[in-house]
Amino acid sequence: MLTALLFITDILETARELYFVVQVMTFAYMLFWLYMTFRDAQLLFGVGAIAAGYIIFLHGLSFTLLAIFFLAFVVMGSQIQMLMWFGLMPLFGYQQAGDRFVNVKEAEEQQQQQEAMKQQVMQRIMEGSASAEEKQYFVNEHASSGLEVGDTDALRGGRGRRG
Amino acid sequence: MAVILFLEDVFQILEYVKWVILFYIAWWYYSWSKEHLAFSPLLTLVVGAILVYFLVIEHPIIGGLGVLGWVLLTSGVLYLVPVVGSLYNTFFGKKMR
Numbered sequence A: 001m002l003t004a005l006l007f008i009t010d011i012l013e014t015a016r017e018l019y020f021v022v023q024v025m026t027f028a029y030m031l032f033w034l035y036m037t038f039r040d041a042q043l044l045f046g047v048g049a050i051a052a053g054y055i056i057f058l059h060g061l062s063f064t065l066l067a068i069f070f071l072a073f074v075v076m077g078s079q080i081q082m083l084m085w086f087g088l089m090p091l092f093g094y095q096q097a098g099d100r101f102v103n104v105k106e107a108e109e110q111q112q113q114q115e116a117m118k119q120q121v122m123q124r125i126m127e128g129s130a131s132a133e134e135k136q137y138f139v140n141e142h143a144s145s146g147l148e149v150g151d152t153d154a155l156r157g158g159r160g161r162r163g
Numbered sequence B: 001m002a003v004i005l006f007l008e009d010v011f012q013i014l015e016y017v018k019w020v021i022l023f024y025i026a027w028w029y030y031s032w033s034k035e036h037l038a039f040s041p042l043l044t045l046v047v048g049a050i051l052v053y054f055l056v057i058e059h060p061i062i063g064g065l066g067v068l069g070w071v072l073l074t075s076g077v078l079y080l081v082p083v084v085g086s087l088y089n090t091f092f093g094k095k096m097r
Helices: A002-037 A042-058 A060-075 A077-091 A104-127 A132-141 A149-156 B002-036 B041-058 B060-075 B077-091
Strands: A094-096 A101-103
Touching (some): A060 A077, A077 A094, A101 A104, B002 B041, B060 B077
Antiparallel strands (some): A094 A101
């Protein structure tokens, strides 16, 4: 029990030290920016440095979170987007398809189902037992080929082309 | 016996490599400090010392991961990640119908 507690204190200690390091780095960034901004006005640089130190070391958490958000979404945003679109989602079986992600397996199954249904309807049309709805479905499927409802009867004679 | 001697040599070399890596990490953090606080040599030294103390002496693994992560992110090599998947799909994946 005691060793477990010591372990947790170790982790907390490490976290605290790393947090301090992050604060120092953030402060360094701020100082650099302040120096570049107020290079010709040393008084402003001094006041700004004190203000930055106060904000970063006394209100560190919110400021650090802000810096992290900025880094993550502004500086690294395109990297994250690339990683999600082309790295992470394909790993889970999704592909980027313009305005959405498409599950590759589901899309393939759907395509196979549609293919099977088309075959069935085609079969019925050939046999002459297709309903008007099924004929309409077939025509819709082949809308680009200029097929019309009346033409489905021609299929029975074997003159229709397979679409 | 000879195998053990051989292993000792390997460990010795690994030890040297470890020190080289540690020196590289320390140099990287110090030059970070130099780049960002070029206007003040004293601040450069102070911040550099803090970074090297905490990220190399105290927590060398975390410091090393920091360097590695930053180099990975800024090098643009992550843009090559999708290439792996697309190459795999092109040559070994299912044929598209």
